[in-house]
Structure formats: structure tokens, C-alpha cells
Amino acid sequence: MDAAALAERVRAGDVRALAKVISMVENGESGVRSVIKDLAPMVAGARVIGLTGAPGAGKSTVTSALVKALRARGERAAVLAVDPSSPFSGGALLGDRVRMQEHATDPGVFIRSMGSRGQLGGLAAATPQAIRVLDAAGFGVILIETVGVGQAEVEIAAAADTTALLVVPGMGDAVQAAKAGVLEVADVLVVNKADRPETQRTVRDLRSMIALSAGRWRPPVVTTVATSGEGVDELVRQLDRHWAWLAESGERARQRLARARDEVSALAFGAVRARLEVPDELAARVADGRLGPHEAAEELLASVGL
Amino acid sequence: MDAAALAERVRAGDVRALAKVISMVENGESGVRSVIKDLAPMVAGARVIGLTGAPGAGKSTVTSALVKALRARGERAAVLAVDPSSPFSGGALLGDRVRMQEHATDPGVFIRSMGSRGQLGGLAAATPQAIRVLDAAGFGVILIETVGVGQAEVEIAAAADTTALLVVPGMGDAVQAAKAGVLEVADVLVVNKADRPETQRTVRDLRSMIALSAGRWRPPVVTTVATSGEGVDELVRQLDRHWAWLAESGERARQRLARARDEVSALAFGAVRARLEVPDELAARVADGRLGPHEAAEELLASVGL
Numbered sequence: 001m002d003a004a005a006l007a008e009r010v011r012a013g014d015v016r017a018l019a020k021v022i023s024m025v026e027n028g029e030s031g032v033r034s035v036i037k038d039l040a041p042m043v044a045g046a047r048v049i050g051l052t053g054a055p056g057a058g059k060s061t062v063t064s065a066l067v068k069a070l071r072a073r074g075e076r077a078a079v080l081a082v083d084p085s086s087p088f089s090g091g092a093l094l095g096d097r098v099r100m101q102e103h104a105t106d107p108g109v110f111i112r113s114m115g116s117r118g119q120l121g122g123l124a125a126a127t128p129q130a131i132r133v134l135d136a137a138g139f140g141v142i143l144i145e146t147v148g149v150g151q152a153e154v155e156i157a158a159a160a161d162t163t164a165l166l167v168v169p170g171m172g173d174a175v176q177a178a179k180a181g182v183l184e185v186a187d188v189l190v191v192n193k194a195d196r197p198e199t200q201r202t203v204r205d206l207r208s209m210i211a212l213s214a215g216r217w218r219p220p221v222v223t224t225v226a227t228s229g230e231g232v233d234e235l236v237r238q239l240d241r242h243w244a245w246l247a248e249s250g251e252r253a254r255q256r257l258a259r260a261r262d263e264v265s266a267l268a269f270g271a272v273r274a275r276l277e278v279p280d281e282l283a284a285r286v287a288d289g290r291l292g293p294h295e296a297a298e299e300l301l302a303s304v305g306l
Numbered sequence: 307m308d309a310a311a312l313a314e315r316v317r318a319g320d321v322r323a324l325a326k327v328i329s330m331v332e333n334g335e336s337g338v339r340s341v342i343k344d345l346a347p348m349v350a351g352a353r354v355i356g357l358t359g360a361p362g363a364g365k366s367t368v369t370s371a372l373v374k375a376l377r378a379r380g381e382r383a384a385v386l387a388v389d390p391s392s393p394f395s396g397g398a399l400l401g402d403r404v405r406m407q408e409h410a411t412d413p414g415v416f417i418r419s420m421g422s423r424g425q426l427g428g429l430a431a432a433t434p435q436a437i438r439v440l441d442a443a444g445f446g447v448i449l450i451e452t453v454g455v456g457q458a459e460v461e462i463a464a465a466a467d468t469t470a471l472l473v474v475p476g477m478g479d480a481v482q483a484a485k486a487g488v489l490e491v492a493d494v495l496v497v498n499k500a501d502r503p504e505t506q507r508t509v510r511d512l513r514s515m516i517a518l519s520a521g522r523w524r525p526p527v528v529t530t531v532a533t534s535g536e537g538v539d540e541l542v543r544q545l546d547r548h549w550a551w552l553a554e555s556g557e558r559a560r561q562r563l564a565r566a567r568d569e570v571s572a573l574a575f576g577a578v579r580a581r582l583e584v585p586d587e588l589a590a591r592v593a594d595g596r597l598g599p600h601e602a603a604e605e606l607l608a609s610v611g612l
Contacts, residue, residue: 033600040598128599253593260592260599261584267603268582272612276574278567286566287559292346293434293566294339297573305611306578 003031007038010137018110018137022080025129026114036129039136045256046135047243050160052146052153052182054173057166058192059145061226062235067103069236070141078139080130081113082146082156110139125266127159128259157185158262161255162242164188164235167206169198174206183209187219187242190235194223217245275304309337313344316443324416324443328386331435332420334576342435348442351562353549356450356466358459358488360479363472364498367532368541369451373409375542376447384445386436387419388452388462416445431572433465434565463491464568467561468548470494470541475504477511484515493525493548496541500529523551581610 001009001017009017024032049066053059063079070077103109114130127144134142144160146153157163165186167173177183189210191202206221213219220238224231246252278300285291291299307315307323315323330338355372359365369385376383409415420436433450440448450466452459463469471492473479483489495516497508512527519525526544530537552558584606591597597605 033598036600037598040595043595132599257586257589257593260602261589263599264584264589264592264602264606265582267599268584268606269579271603271607272578272582273575275612276571276578278570278574280563283563283567283570286570287563289346289349292339292343293438293569293573294342296566296570297577300570300574301577306581 003034004038007035010035010039010133011042013107013138015107015110018133019112021133022112022114022130025126025133028126032129036132039133042136042138043132044135044138044140046131046140046142048131048142048144048160048162049239050144050146050157050163051166052148052157052163052186053166053190053192054168054176055147057168057173058226059147059166062164062166062190062192062224062232063143063145064102065224065226065229065232066143066236066239067109069232071103071106071108075141076108076139077141077143078110078134078137079112079143079145080127080134081111082127082144083113083115110134110137125263125270127156128263128266131159154181154185157182159259161246161252162187162239164190164239166190166192167202168193169196169202171202171205174202174209178209184213187217188235188238189219189221191221191223192226194231195225199223216249217242217251276300309340310344313341316341316345316439317348319413319444321413321416324439325418327439328418328420328436331432331439334432338435342438345439345442348444349438350441350446352437352441352446352448354437354448354450354466354468355545356452356463356469357472358452358454358463358469359472359496359498360474360482361453363474363479364532365451365453365472368470368472368496368498368530368538369449370408371530371532371535371538372449372542372545373415375538377409377412377414381447382414382445383447383449384416384440384443385418385449385451386433386440387417388433388450389419389421416440416443431569431576433462434569434572437465460487460491463488465565467552467558468493468545470496470545472496472498473508473512474499475502475508477508480508480512480515489515490519493523494541494544495525495527497527497529498532500537501531505529522555523548523557582606 006017006021010021021032021035024035051059051063051066060081067077067079103111112130114126131142131144144156146156163186165177165182165188167177167189169191174183177186189206191199191206203221203223210219210221220241222231222235222238224235226232246255278296282291282296282300286293286296312323312327316327327338327341330341357365357369357372366387373383373385409417418436420432437448437450450462452462469492471483471488471494473483473495475497480489483492495512497505497512509527509529516525516527526547528537528541528544530541532538552561584602588597588602588606592599592602
């Protein structure tokens with residue numbers, strides 16, 4: 001099927017065409033470029049919510065509960081489960097998709113996992129492209145679920161309007177998140193599995209950790225028991241409150257400009273990376289000390305006209 | 307002090323000059339380039355050992371015990387504690403340096419921590435440069451200590467001849483490491499705090515995890531109680547065994563060529579990144595849908611002559 005036909009079918013709500021285009025994004029296929037161009041007029045500016053947290057925090061259960069709440073008020077929701085953990089492993093999130101099965105037959109819900117294989121510029125380039133495609137396909141809310149708390153998650157958070165960080169009671173997750181800089185980018189903090197002991201203490205500790213941050217938005221701390229649905233309404237309310245604040249404060253426009261900048265930058269970077277292969281002969285001269293690394297970098301850049 | 311004088315003092319074993327040059331590397335100061343060039347003839351090909359593991363695995367204690375063992379046989383050792391965790395936090399390793407104080411007055415030992423601030427190309431560019439400087443200053447063994455198990459640690463491992471992964475008894479650390487691809491790059495596995503229960507089980511589990519890997523080198527699993535020194539001799543023996551294997555197998559030359567390539571690539575990349583700033587006007591056109599991201603990336607590349 002050619003690009004124009006694919007774009008047309010995505011536009012018409014064909015789920016298989018949509019899945020095909022996301023795969024093209026994931027694999028870094030060059031053909032996806034004209035599909036994205038054809039879809040451009042349909043991009044409506046969907047709301048993007050990032051959910052991150054260590055393995056076991058209950059991300060899939062919370063995501064599923066959020067999807068249910070969004071569907072109840074008539075919104076179409078897409079879930080993109082992104083696994084940045086490693087080029088070696090991959091597929092870690094697939095098992096969790098079982099928890100999403102209650103939405104499997106609902107045409108207003110689309111669920112996909114995505115790894116980093118192939119894509120030039122990695123997930124930093126692939127995620128915004130996948131968001132564009134889902135947006136053009138008519139999903140008003142896009143949930144980006146990432147496993148783990150690290151720099152990769154911070155990068156993916158940069159693609160979201162609102163980032164929710166999930167932790168379980170006990171301070172391990174929060175401390176790890178703080179070390180990785182994830183706490184600084186979280187807009188809403190969720191203590192899930194809040195029927196466990198230590199919940200109130202974790203809430204207090206999180207509040208004191210974020211009290212030190214200087215941003216204009218003070219992240220609320222929400223407690224949930226996602227398996228029973230407890231606290232999910234309050235979580236939705238806080239996510240909505242942040243979304244409204246983004247518009248009122250002018251932050252939404254600023255963020256979207258920054259996202260566009262990051263997206264262009266990642267694509268340009270990916271293209272350059274492909275051209276900056278270090279020739280064996282050049283690496284050998286550096287390895288045996290005949291040439292300094294800076295001089296070699298200069299020679300390499302000159303050889304591609306930079 | 308000019309570059310030539312700094313290089314001369316580093317060569318002469320001046321610790322303050324050495325610390326100054328490492329700071330220049332860390333901050334990405336352009337002046338460091340001629341210092342590194344002046345030091346090039348002194349680079350002797352030091353042995354680089356990477357140590358990584360989750361917080362609490364006992365990296366500093368193991369590092370300190372290794373330094374002691376290396377000093378006992380007359381080798382000069384430098385420790386570079388690299389913190390890739392976040393551009394936001396930083397300094398996480400400073401507290402641990404207290405454990406290194408037994409070596410504080412030994413001129414055959416140099417200890418420094420380094421973060422990612424400033425450096426173009428990040429730690430992937432800064433670490434090899436710091437290694438060059440320490441090598442030229444006459445340290446035959448350079449220990450690179452990194453906190454955490456993630457992609458950043460995998461990148462730093464790429465700068466080492468031998469990478470040791472530290473875990474504590476219980477499978478949490480090992481599973482995290484496996485997910486992040488760190489297990490695949492570890493040459494020696496160390497179960498530290500081996501006076502705890504579950505040690506033998508962890509050793510068995512690690513052995514079965516690595517049995518699946520297809521490399522020519524089968525990573526040994528060593529147990530240590532670094533606080534008492536137990537197992538440290540065996541750890542040194544296994545590190546030596548890997549170092550000898552690298553030479554015999556031809557792997558050392560191959561790795562060093564790969565390292566030179568990575569170093570040149572990171573520097574070239576850093577230089578390009580600085581030139582690929584996305585102008586506001588271009589980002590705005592992408593943000594409001596007037597221009598596709600791929601077309602914008604093309605425009606940006608064309609504007610810098612690519």
C-alpha cells in the first residue's frame with residue numbers, strides 16, 4: 001500500500017493501518033515520512049500524558065483505570081507503551097498488555113508497545129512521530145507509558161504535556177526517581193498500592209522532597225489503589241487541573257514549541273549520525289597514538305563538509 | 307597557567323595540575339584540547355577497569371579494597387567516580403569518597419569524581435579524555451566507578467577494558483542490570499556483602515543467567531565481603547585473568563580500536579550538536595503545523611551546509 005493510501009486509511013480510523021504506520025515509525029522506515037506529511041492537516045494537538053515508574057509500581061493498572069475514566073466521558077484514548085530500557089532486551093512491557101484487555105474490543109481505545117529498534121535518533125525521535133500519527137488518527141488523549149526511572153524516561157517525559165510519576169509506598173522508588181532527575185519533571189505524583197503500610201509516610205516524604213523545587217506548578221501527591229479504582233477520580237481531576245493550568249499559564253504553548261524543537265533536533269541529529277561513521281583507518285591512528293582524538297574529529301567533520 | 311605548562315606539571319606528577327585538567331575535561335573547556343595534545347606522547351595504554359552496580363552494592367568499598375591490593379604490588383591507581391545519573395542532581399558520589407580516605411595521603415593513588423556538566427557529547431566524550439589524562443600522568447590502572455545500572459553505565463563500560471558488575475545477594479540488582487543490558491557487558495560479576503543469606507542462590511542464578519550468553523569470554527562470579535577484605539584476592543585474580551585473556555584473544559586491540567572510534571565519534575557529534583540549534587522561527591512553524599518535522603530537519607541541515 002502506498003503512503004497516500006495508508007494515510008487515508010489511518011484518517012478513516014482503520015486500526016490495522018494505524019498499527020502498520022506505528023511499526024514504520026518504530027523501525028525507522030523512510031516511507032513513514034510521506035505518511036506523516038499526508039497526515040499533518042489532521043493533527044489537532046492531542047493531550048499527551050506520560051506515566052512512568054519503576055517496574056512493579058502498577059503503571060499498566062493505573063493506565064487501564066485512566067483509560068476507563070476517559071472513555072466514560074467520551075474521549076478516545078491511545079496508549080503507547082515505550083520501552084527504552086535496552087537495545088539488548090526489549091518486549092518487557094508486552095506481558096502487561098494483558099491487563100489492558102478489557103479495552104481490547106473498544107474502537108475508541110488503541111494500545112501499542114514500541115521499542116527503540118531501528119529508529120534514527122532513537123525513541124527521542126520516534127515518540128513524537130508516533131504521537132503525531134495517533135493524534136491524526138483522532139485520539140484526543142495519548143498516554144505514554146514508560147518502564148523505569150532514568151534519563152531515557154526524562155527524555156520521553158519531554159514529549160508529554162503532563163507527566164505522572166508512580167511510586168509504591170516505601171521510599172526506594174522516589175529516591176531513585178529523584179537521583180535520575182525524574183522527580184523534577186513530574187507534574188503529578190501518584191502513590192499507588194496505597195492500601196499498603198507506609199503510604200502516609202511516603203506521601204509526606206514526597207511532599208517534603210517537592211517542597212524544595214522552585215517551579216511555578218506545585219505537583220500534587222495523589223494516592224490510588226488502581227486495582228480497585230480507589231483514588232482514580234482524584235487522579236483524573238489532578239491531571240485535568242494541570243492541563244488547564246498549562247493553558248492558563250501560557251506554559252502549554254511554550255512546551256509545544258520546545259517539543260517541536262526537540263523533534264526537529266532529534267531528526268536532524270539522526271541524519272547526521274548516519275553520516276558520521278568513523279573510518280577504520282582514522283580510528284586506528286587514534287588508537288595507536290598517531291593522532292589526537294580532537295584532531296581526528298576535526299578531520300572527520302571536514303570529510304563530510306562540516 | 308598555559309596549556310604547555312599544565313601538561314608539563316601533569317607529566318611531572320603534580321596532583322593539583324592533574325585535578326585542574328580533569329576539571330577542564332568535566333567542564334568541556336576548549337583549552338583542554340591542547341593539554342591533551344601535549345600529553346599524547348605520554349599515553350602508555352593504561353588498564354581501565356569499570357565498576358558498576360546499584361546504589362548500596364558497595365562499589366566504593368570494593369574499589370578501595372582493589373586499590374589497596376593494586377598498591378600492595380606497586381601499581382599506581384587512579385579512581386574516577388563518574389555520575390551519569392542526571393543533569394539535575396550531581397555530586398551523589400561525593401559522600402562515598404570518605405571511604406577512600408585511607409588512600410588520601412598516598413601519592414600513588416588519585417581519586418576524583420566527575421559529573422556531566424558542560425561537556426559536549428556528555429560523559430561519553432569526557433570519560434575517554436579523563437582516561438587519557440590519567441594515563442599520561444603515569445597511572446597504570448584506572449578504575450572507573452559508576453553508580454546505577456542503565457544505558458549510561460553501558461556507555462561508560464564501553465570505555466573500560468574490563469567491566470565488573472557488583473550486586474548484593476537477592477536478585478533485584480541482577481534483574482535490573484539484565485533489563486538495562488548491563489549484564490551483557492559485564493566481564494566479571496561480583497556478589498558483594500556475601501556474608502548475607504541468599505548469597506549462594508544469587509551466585510547460582512547469576513551463573514544460569516550468563517550461561518545464556520554467547521560470548522567467547524564466560525564471566526566468572528566472585529563473592530566478596532569487601533568490608534573485611536574477604537574474596538578481594540580472588541576478584542583481583544579474575545580481573546587479571548580477563549586482562550590476560552584480552553591480550554591473548556586479540557580482543558584488547560579490537561576493543562581499543564572501538565574505543566578510539568567511540569571517542570572520535572562523541573567529539574565530532576558534540577561539535578555538530580552545538581551547530582544544530584533549532585531556530586525559534588523553525589520550531590514555531592513545526593509547532594503550529596505549517597511545516598512537517600522532517601522538512602524542518604532538512605531545512606536545518608541545509609542551513610549549516612549538510
